[in-house]
Amino acid sequence: MPVPDSRALPSLEPHAAASPARVARVDAGAVLVVPGVEPGEEPRRAVLPRGGLVPSDDGEDLAPTVGDDVLVVEDDELRLVRVLPRRSALVRDSAGRTSRTQALAANVDVVLVVEHLDPAPHLGRVERLLTLAWGSGARPVVVLTKADLVPDAEALHRDVAAVALGADVHTVSVPTDVGLAPLRALLEPGVTLVAVGPSGAGKSTLVNALAGTEVMATGERRADGRGRHTTTHRELVGLPGGAWLIDTPGVRGIGLVADDDALDATFADVVELAHRCRFRDCRHTEEPGCAVREAIDSGELPARRLDSWRRLAREAAYQARRGDARLAADERARWKKIVREHRGDIRPDPYRR
Ligand SMILES: Nc1nc2c(ncn2[C@@H]2O[C@H](COP(=O)(O)OP(=O)(O)O)[C@@H](O)[C@H]2O)c(=O)[nH]1
Ligand SMILES: [Mg+2]
Ligand SMILES: [Zn+2]
Structure with a gap:
C-alpha cells in the first residue's frame, strides 16, 4: 500500500521578503531577534510557528536557539520563518521524551568554561563542560574566577590546567580587574563567545566586565535585600566592537x-x-x-x-542509546499516524495550522 511521506511535501516556501536576524533570546512561542547581523541593535519579538519548530536548510525542523542566524518576515507581525545552517552548536541531552537533544547556543566561536576558585574548582565539572565544548565545534577557554578570594590561585590554576589539555586557562579577579586582558583580546568583530558553568561561578559578572557595562544582572544581593538577581535565560548581547556574548544560567547536571x-x-x-x-x-x-x-x-x-x-564515556554511550530509542519511537508514532490518516480513520483538519 503506498503511503504518503509527509516529510516529502515541500515545506520550504521561498521567502523573497525575508531578512536576516540573529536570535538573542528564546521564550515560549516567540523569540527575541536582533535585526540584521550587526551587534548593537535593539532586539525585537518574532513569533514562531505553532509547536515552536522552524524549517531549516537541511529539511529538518529545528527549535531555534540563542545565537541562531535566522530569516524573519514582516507582515502583520514579525515571523521567524527559517533557521540558517549552524556552524557550531553547544548541545546537551534534553530531559524531554520526544526531542533527543537541546542546543544551548549556536554559531559560537569560543566556549568560556567558567569555574570559581572559591569554593575550590570542581575538576569533574570542568572536564564535563570541556567535553561539551569540544563537541560543539567551538574552541574552549577555561576561566577561573574569584582569584582575589584564595591565597594560592596559582596552585589551583595548575590543578585545572592539568585536566584542561589543549585549552587556554585564565585566572581572573573581576573586582580587582586582574587577568581580563587575554579575554578582552578574544572580542574580535563577528566573534561569538558563550559563558557556561555553575550558578554563582561569576559568568554574568564576567560578561558585564567584558561588555564594559552592566548588561546582565548578577548574583549581588539586591538593594532591597529581597533575594538575589540570577540569570534565568540564555541571552545574546552584541557589543559595540562587533563581538557577541552569550550568558547562560547555571544548569545543574548538564x-x-x-x-x-x-x-x-x-x-x-x-x-x-x-x-x-x-x-x-x-x-x-x-x-x-x-x-x-x-x-x-x-x-x-x-x-x-x-x-x-x-x-x-559511559554517560555519553548511554545518552546515544537512549537517543536512538527515542528516535525509533518517534518514527513509529509518525508512521502510525500517517497510516491512520491514509485509511481515513482520522481526517486531517485542513484548518489546523
Ligand atoms: N570576589 C569576587 N567575586 C566575584 C567574582 N566574580 C563574580 N563574583 C561574585 O560572585 C557572585 C555570583 O556572580 P554571578 O556573575 O551572578 O555568577 P553567575 O551565576 O555565574 O552568573 C556575585 O556576588 C559576584 O559579585 C570575582 O572575580 N571575585
Ligand atoms: Mg548569571
Ligand atoms: Zn591498558
Missing part, C-alpha cells in the same frame, strides 16, 4: 552529548597512554602491559583521570 572525538580531545593524555597498551582492546583493568595502569602506578597519571574518562 546531560552529556558527546562523540568519541570530543571525549578524546578532553582526555588526550589517557588516549595517548592507551595507544601504548599491549592489547588494542585493553580495558585498563587487569591486562598485562597496560600503559594506563603503569602510568597510574608511577604517579604520572592521576587515577581520577581514568575514572573521570570512564564515567563520561
